[in-house]
Amino acid sequence: MADYSNELVGTSPAIESLRKLVDKIGRSPTRTVLIYGETGTGKGLVARMIHQVSSRAARDFVDINCAALPASLLESELFGHEKGAFTGAVDRKLGLVEAANQGTVFLDEIREMDLTLQAKLLTLLDTQQFRRVGAVKPVKVDVRFIAATNKVLLSEVTSGRFREDLYYRLQVVAVNLPALRNRGDDVLTLARHFIARFNRSYGRAVRGLAPETEDILQRYAWPGNVRELENLLERIFILEDENEILPRHLPDRILRSVAGTKDQPAQPVATDPTDYHAATEAFQRGLIGQAMSTAGGNPQEAARLLGLSRHALRHQMIKLGLLKA
Incomplete structure (x- = not known):
């Protein structure tokens, strides 16, 4: 079994607190967890860590992206279907929830789930029972559900795009992942971690970051968070031959973003300055x-x-x- 705790790299107070929280939640009996975080902050990684330290670790961890399928297909994927339930259902199919019995289901991008399916999920959370599509009798399961979103769900509730009762059912235990720009020197710690990994996988001997490159990476805002940093460094390994990562290896968008920001105050939100x-x-x-x-x-x-x-x-x-x- 892979040790996902090794992938939560960093020594910032925010990450140290997150490690303790993940361990506490994982070992608890709670059946619902909600993870908040910007794109690229590692919501899937944290979900796997919670599963790994839990009593369910020997069972399956099932990862479902709620935005990847239309509602009709997502329902069948989650709950399965009976033979003849719809055109093309030539055999009974067990759903992913049933496959994860005694394990963990990770519902990524939970906000994208259709409202009707949200109601069925709420019933499942409350009763630990569901019906396959086209079935009469319910199926009972013992599953922990971890949901994740990069949205402010309460605003989605207010706008009518997310069920209020499901929101409060999921919100029992919430985990907030810090953005990379708020993690201080973790940017450089992560960069060194990825460089070591890519040295192994690409058979390279890159020494690391030039001091000027370190300065730029620390000043950049990282809107794509850890995933953006990882992808950036892999791109450099693929395209560049030097044994040190230099500023000229960085994309123009990063260089433009940090140009002139050193020792300057933050600028206000762009708007009409006269208003x-x-x-x-x-x-x-x-x-x-x-x-x-x-x-x-x-x-x-x-x-x-x-x-x-x-x-x-x-x-x-x-x-x-x-x-x-």
């Missing part, structure tokens, strides 16, 4: 969005982070059009 109210509202939306993301969509925790009462935060979100009255 004070628009600029202020844009700034407030950004603050609230960041707080909600950090709080895993929990409005009470977001209000605490912002130094507001929950009522005041709700009023402000309605005012800014982030929440319906």
Whole structure:
């Protein structure tokens, strides 16, 4: 069995706290976990780590991307179907949930699940039972569900795109993954980790990063997070021959992004500089969005982070059009 804990690289306080949280959740009996994180932060890796330290580790870990299939096919993949349930169903098929009995099901991009299927998932979470498509009798299973999203689910609930009851059912235990830009020197630690890996897989002897390259990587915002860094370094291994990674090996978009940023204050959100109210509202939306993301969509925790009462935060979100009255 692969040891996925070795892939959670870093020594920042955020990562050290995450390791402890993953271990605590994995060893608990909880059947639902919700992972929040930007694209590329490692939600799938953390889900596998939770499974690996759990009592379910010897059983299957089933990974399902809810955005990869239309609702009708996703339901069949999850729950299976009986022979003759629909055109083309020539045999009974066991679903992935049934295959993962006593193990773990990872529902990536849970926000993309159809509302009707969300209702069926809620029933499964509450009863640990489901029906195959076209079946009459339910099937009972013992499964832990780990869901993941890069969306603020509470906003999706407000907009009607996600069921409120399912949100609160999944939100029992939430894990918030830090963005790479908030992990300090972990950028360089991860870079060295990937360089060592690619040296082995490509039969190379790249010494590492030039000091100027290190400076650029630390100043870059990494919108694609750890995955972006990994892909960048592999691209350099494929295309470049030097034994040290130099600034000229980096894409122009990264060089342009960090150009002139050293020792300069952060710039405000791009907007019409003459429109004070628009600029202020844009700034407030950004603050609230960041707080909600950090709080895993929990409005009470977001209000605490912002130094507001929950009522005041709700009023402000309605005012800014982030929440319906």
